[in-house]
Amino acid sequence: MTEEYVIIAENLTKKFGNFTAVDHITFSVRKGEIFGFLGANGAGKTTAMRMLCGLSHPSDGKGIVAGYDILHESEKVKQNIGYMSQKFSLYEDLKVWENLRLYGGIYGMKDKEISIKMDAVLRSIDMQSEKNTMVRDLPLGWKQKLAFTVSIFHNPKIVFLDEPTGGVDPITRRRFWEQIYSAAASGITVFVTTHYMDEAEYCDRVSIMVDGKIKALDSPQELRKKYSASGMDEVFQKLAREATRKGD
């Protein structure tokens, strides 16, 4: 069985001066997988993610994302990924359709393609009636739903989600994960960071970063077994307590 990998990191390293933020991490992510990228604050998650998105040059090692080299083909990498974070994703002072059109345009989609796709995605998230609503007038949960839709609007091979569910109510949080599942089912690879350990259980595989290194990488079931823990929270506590460094 040959597996298609959409993210391959080999000894990926990032140094800031004499501080090694990301220390030779090696892992790969399969197509259509939901990959949980966990770690304590300051473990190097954000830095690693920035390198994979082509936003920051690695100091050492190699990374292939969506089939392109993150060092030499970062423009192609960006073209083939989607990104959503809790902080920035939508323009509050633009309408729903204007946001979609903007992002479609940024990723070079044709006008016609945009308008066809727009109707389809708005229908799928049940927001057709909100097409002309200003984003700032939407409830928080809807904004989040829309932000995710926007991030995969151009059909990226991979979508990077940086703490997408922070501060969201428990029902909306779960609905959001259902959205993630259906995106994964349609073949989009999901790379997600979170501080909710129950969400770690929803991932196909999880990596846990401690002090710039990947300390554990496996399916939640295997990790629980290996660390004889009842849940991912316990696994995380066991691993992250070993951390020696706190600053970043």
Place this chain on the structure above:
Amino acid sequence: MRQFIIFVRKEFFHIFRDVRTMLILLGMPVAQMLLFGFAITTEVRNTKVAVFDPSQSMETREIKERFQASEYFSINEEIHDISRINDVFKYGDIGLVLVFSDNFESDMLHGGEASVQLITDGTEPNQASMITGYATNILSQYQREVSGIDGIPFSIIPEIKMLYNPQAESAYNFVPGVMGMILMLICAMMTSIAIVREKENGTMEILLVSPMKPIYIILAKVTPYFALSVVNLITILLLSVFVLGVPVSGSLTLLFGVSLIFIFLALSLGILISNLVSTQVAAMLASGMGLMMPVMLLSGLMFPIESMPQILQWISAIVPARWYIEAVRKIMIQGVEAQYVMREIFILLFMALLLITLSLKKFKTRLS
């Protein structure tokens, strides 16, 4: 009191740890002074001259030839319509217009007194006064030589007229102007930004929740900028005297007194702005557009107030920098006594009191 001192010390930490702020605060005054100082041309060479000569006499021709022969001037055109003088300045690069009186020759030979108008572009007063100086020289030399030969006593009266700047204010103007601008910028802009930054960072929330009185918070924030303004004032004066050679002719104490009033006024304005806006960008825009532009354009720094349209003159009356610049100009350049700047001092004092009352009234002990 200890609270206050610690707070001020903290404020200095902020300033000293931010290279950009430091550069603006201490580098800008120096840069501005030097820029203004050296950008002003004091060289006059081959100034283009236009002549209006209704009499076309031998005498006027002789004078024209002397102008042409001088290294400073070259006659560029003769105009035949007196009303074209404005156009000549506007469209040509003419620096001087000689206007001979209608009967220059007979006035000179028989009346013993002939007049010639020297019209220059007063928007560059320094250059204009150089030009008229050289031109007067040529005229008086001619007068000496001619009366020496013919033995007829007569005189040529040069009538100097500066278009656009009739008062012919000295180019040293820029020193008071830069002082007004720098003090306004540092006091108002930097204080408002510093206060608003605390709002943006969320630290204002904690400070307001502390037992420290809000008024002390503001005073403590303002103090370092007050101190820095005084440093800047001294720097500007030193540069002005020792580098640019513009002396302080009047009383130094009086100059400092007026400046302190102005700094106080600008600080009040800064506090007022900080009360009205909630982001650093807004503070920057408000003080930049709301204060800098009027100071640059309406205070007499760039354009003489006298030649502004009436409506702009009225508006300029509410620009505090205008009064400050005027007072400094009088004290520094003209060297007048205190009683001659009383009007400016009173206006500034009144404005300062008004602004501080307003900004303290507007000051919130809460977030909204």
Place this chain on the structure above:
Amino acid sequence: MNAVSVNRLCKSYNGVKALDDVSFDVAKGELYGIIGPDGAGKTTLFRILTTLILPDKGTALVQSTDVVKDYSTIRSIIGYMPGKFSLYQDLTVEENLNFFATVFNTTVKENYHLIEDIYKHIEPFRTRRAGKLSGGMKQKLALSCALIHKPDVLFLDEPTTGVDPVSRKEFWEMLMKLKKQGITIIVSTPYMDEAKLCDRIALMQNGKFLRIDTPDNIVASYPYRLWAVRSSSMHILLDDLRSCQGITSSFSFGTCYHATMDETLTVEKLKRYLLDKGHHNIEINEISPTVEDCFMLLLKEDGV
């Protein structure tokens, strides 16, 4: 006497009700949790209680002092840690602490015993600028600064948002210690798992308190039997559960789904149904609900 007493508080912004008729009391020495998602109105409530904004209607007393009339008295007896990291990023750890001590009319020495447990974690970095600290350390420094004047009541607005699980756990351990020293603590959080650590909690949504009680009572009052369902193919299990007649709710909870069912369904029937759908290794166990289950039920009743 209560540490905090709030009566029918209302506050609107541009017609949106941030606080809608909220009343509650916090006893002295209590660790009181306000649990709710972003936008529930938690920060507005904290700002009113810390005298930073004025309510539209209603009254609030902190240590029997009115937050509107006697705001300056309150400001010297409370500690406040706003949601956003609010220290001077360009000052060092030590400078921040000294500064806030002075602002609150005290010295670090005087109350060092109070913050010792927390501060000793960051002491090795005391000459580092606050902006260069990691999230967990910033939070410890902010807590030290909020505590340095020995406040009677401590207000912590979402102190653990965006903080990793390990640091969160440490933080709550610190709060437990502070509680033992007799400080009343009011803390807000969007993390439901932190609720069980509080003496009492208020569940908040859309500017309203949906429920106030001890975590145990809240959990005990859950009206249905709750089942944890698991099978070998978790991804499709949720859809199958939802399509099953008699299942009234089903939500994912980490390794399993929490489901409730009505009287038409039994565990046996459900198991058979899932077997027919092709599931293996089906496990259905009755479990006791968590605060999160209760909150979700309240949200549903509230029409979210």
